[in-house]
Amino acid sequence: MTHPASQLDDIVHQRLRLGILAILVEAQEADFRFLREQLLVSEGNLSSHLRVLDEAGLVEIRKGFEGRRPRTWIRATDAGRASLDREVAALRELVARLDAANGGPPAS
């Protein structure tokens, strides 16, 4: 049996992309500025990770205006939600194995 880390997918697992998808699943839709603030990431870095997710079909990006201000809205696609579900299932398994090795989760 292989380790759960072998099931993780680099597209979704990369920490900022994981954060983007997690926020979009919580919030249904988020704008570019909100993602930047939540993830403490530069504009260029966020753009490049959004491009990876968009090209993989995991997010949809919509550009529009609010009043005269340009805004960019991002939401997860069904494939994006499914990818995040698989990622989270593998993370749960990884954490459960560590907890078992440590005799249970830490007291909180």
Next chain:
Amino acid sequence: MTHPASQLDDIVHQRLRLGILAILVEAQEADFRFLREQLLVSEGNLSSHLRVLDEAGLVEIRKGFEGRRPRTWIRATDAGRASLDREVAALRELVARLDAANGGPPAS
């Protein structure tokens, strides 16, 4: 408040390095071949991730022999264990937020 993904550290979060540290914390010590089998990873790729962890002081690598066969043993340092603990704490928080947004963890 920022998202827990902003607290993840790329050195430990990268999926193979996360797998390596998780295995080492479960197993105390592992050899190179065991890590390769558990993580389904090429020799070159495993070597390069071990080098990153070694240079960050998170693992110790010991080369020796078993009979006449050369073997490479790897173990986590105290800093490696502490880094994995921080990573797992951030992952737990990320998963808990998603569960809260979904009305609880999935039935298992």
